[in-house]
Amino acid sequence: MSIPLPASADAPWLASAVWLVARGTVLLAAAALLASALRGRSAASRHLVWALGLGGMLVLPALTLAVPHWEVPFVSVDAERFGASAGAGAAGGLSWGAVALAVWMTGALLVLARTAVGMLAVHAMGRRSTRVTDGVWNDRLNAARAELGLRERVRLLRAPGAAMPMTWGILRPTVLIPAQADAWSPERARAVLLHELAHVARRDCLWQTVAGLGCAAYWFHPGAWWAARRMREEREQACDDRVLAAGTRASEYAGHLLEVARAFRPGRLAAAAAVGMAGRSQLEGRVIAVLDGARARGAVGARAALLCCAMAALALFPLAAASPSIQQPRVLAEQPVAPRSPAAAPPRTAVPEAAAGTRVAVAPQPAPVRKREPVRATAPRRAPAPDDAAARVAAASPELFTGDEATIAALMRAARDVDPQVRRSAVWALGQMDDGLVVSPLLRSMSDRDPRVRSTAATAIGEYATRQRLTGIAARPVPTGTGNDIQPPRTGRSDLQPPRRDLGQRILAGLTAEVDTLPSSSIGASPDTEM
Incomplete structure (x- = not known):
């Protein structure tokens, strides 16, 4: 102790x-x-x-x-x-x-x-x-x-x-x-x-x-x-x-x-x-x-x-x-889940053939849920050099830019680090994810005391908004004239916590008018670039 x-x-x-x-x-x-x-x-x-x-x-x-x-x-x-x-x-x-x-x-x-x-x-x-x-x-x-x-x-x-x-x-x-x-x-x-x-x-x-x-x-x-x-x-x-x-x-x-x-x-x-x-x-x-x-x-x-x-x-x-010892915050790493072998997959239910021109509704198969098991916390790692901000952000989580909850949580903690360069790198990394959970920490970083962190947060919000609008255009439904209109199963993490995603989308919709006023030259700027 x-x-x-x-x-x-x-x-x-x-x-x-x-x-x-x-x-x-x-x-x-x-x-x-x-x-x-x-x-x-x-x-x-x-x-x-x-x-x-x-x-x-x-x-x-x-x-x-x-x-x-x-x-x-x-x-x-x-x-x-x-x-x-x-x-x-x-x-x-x-x-x-x-x-x-x-x-x-x-x-x-x-x-x-x-x-x-x-x-x-x-x-x-x-x-x-x-x-x-x-x-x-x-x-x-x-x-x-x-x-x-x-x-x-x-x-x-x-x-x-x-x-x-x-x-x-x-x-x-x-x-x-x-x-x-x-x-x-x-x-x-x-x-x-x-x-x-x-x-x-x-x-x-x-x-x-x-x-x-x-x-x-x-x-x-x-x-x-x-x-x-x-x-x-x-x-x-x-x-x-x-x-x-x-x-x-x-x-x-x-x-x-x-x-x-x-x-x-x-x-x-x-x-x-x-x-x-x-x-x-x-x-x-x-x-x-x-x-x-x-x-x-x-x-x-x-x-x-x-x-x-x-x-x-x-x-x-x-x-x-x-001198006192430097204690780094302990991070719970996420255990990767081994993929299921084809032999272990449950048998699919046979779908009877239907007459021509008849639509057959197939029940969507539930997506496999990844199990997260906390790893017993080990001894804290020694802090890297103060000027190596990227290493500080990388040390926050074993995997970055994967979009899972552990990575987002680690980056949210890094966005409140005492080093402004670490906060800036974490805000930039959050802006590269297409998850609605990143909207709230990006908005909070807009009031950071460091002007470069605030500028990076504005750029990240602009990138996120641009990707969401382009994704919405590309995802418009294409009408099918013939064949069975089979609804594809909904997979991915968006089924796990829809309320928080919807909250992020509602916040983003309110920011669309302000994001359009950002200069296009700032989109995609790395946090290592001086503002």
């Missing part, structure tokens, strides 16, 4: 998008399970797991295009089941696939615009601030860098008013302190600088940008927003662990957090591009974690982080290479 993925001619990307979201969900679920298993470890290790999970979702589409694929047997794409209904709904109005794509792009642009506005707000705040040049703060900054082992140079700015201490910048890191920082005690100034420089050492601004891009690409996925929120929580606790590991007392640092959160509020616009020190929404959990002496507070080293990234990449490659 396989799980079908939706596919539609109006949205060729639908099956790939659904499959991409499904694999991203699997990736986030694996990250959540691993983070739960690391509950007793440090916050830095859990933050790395969430960052790799959300970053893996971001690179998954590009990696899917770069690696060779392998088919997943329990997931398939049934193009006929989903493409027929979607195509019928789109023929009369706006394509729903285009609407869905526009909605996704609108949501992604709104999330990216929020990040862009935050960057502009941070840039404006940096221009309003002044660079700290006094020796006391520079000495404190250099001492904090030495305690954390940070070699990268950091720019220290002082805001003109009350501002939450924050850090921004990937290539050029900047630490902002409020104007009231000069009144802080040396212990509080050291704790604030250690916390902000811990963000620089951990490259938290880079990971925050990755999380923002992931939320923009998967803005409709609640798991992406949940992972980004977990990253923020684990990030702040990891920086708190760095401050405590540098020798700061837990109770003293908890007091500093509460005072900073009470005195300053982070800007809403700048929060999308900068990393603040103390947000009120996470304050309670952070204070509890700071005062918990049994928690692990170790940091993830550079080698350990590279090893984790390599393991995540190895796990991501098979997931990116997985």
Whole structure:
């Protein structure tokens, strides 16, 4: 049993998008399970797991295009089941696939615009601030860098008013302190600088940008927003662990957090591009974690982080290479009926001779009815090349142009295929048959969304109408003057289902006036000829 993925001619990307979201969900679920298993470890290790999970979702589409694929047997794409209904709904109005794509792009642009506005707000705040040049703060900054082992140079700015201490910048890191920082005690100034420089050492601004891009690409996925929120929580606790590991007392640092959160509020616009020190929404959990002496507070080293990234990449490659199997619709083939031997034919009833000039009526012999036995459906055949439309139509039925019900049914299904060239070839093939059942699908193809299919349908109707009118002229009864007027037996498939034939003839009679207006040069045109 396989799980079908939706596919539609109006949205060729639908099956790939659904499959991409499904694999991203699997990736986030694996990250959540691993983070739960690391509950007793440090916050830095859990933050790395969430960052790799959300970053893996971001690179998954590009990696899917770069690696060779392998088919997943329990997931398939049934193009006929989903493409027929979607195509019928789109023929009369706006394509729903285009609407869905526009909605996704609108949501992604709104999330990216929020990040862009935050960057502009941070840039404006940096221009309003002044660079700290006094020796006391520079000495404190250099001492904090030495305690954390940070070699990268950091720019220290002082805001003109009350501002939450924050850090921004990937290539050029900047630490902002409020104007009231000069009144802080040396212990509080050291704790604030250690916390902000811990963000620089951990490259938290880079990971925050990755999380923002992931939320923009998967803005409709609640798991992406949940992972980004977990990253923020684990990030702040990891920086708190760095401050405590540098020798700061837990109770003293908890007091500093509460005072900073009470005195300053982070800007809403700048929060999308900068990393603040103390947000009120996470304050309670952070204070509890700071005062918990049994928690692990170790940091993830550079080698350990590279090893984790390599393991995540190895796990991501098979997931990116997985692709659903293409399932073709199953067709019931028709078993040919062996011809009856002359010896098995029933004896004919002898007709007594009649006098000259006497008409003798002979009862018509019933025509042998072909028995159709369904063949057990075998494994679906692999789809041929997209440009081989004739092979797609030929694969719909083992016999074409025979005029039987199985062939007409197969061509009617092919006339609703997702490929317009396949529909066009099927419409052309239906037009070559002299069966009244082909009139209804030809009329339905007149409203196809592809102009070439509509043109081929009009040509096929014209051919059918011309043949029927010529057949009617040739089939006029010829009066017999002498001999026995014996009525020939009615044979063929026209005796099996006369109501549907009559319906086709009545529809055709109503179209005769319109068919006469078609140009004669279009009669007999093959669907492979460009209109």
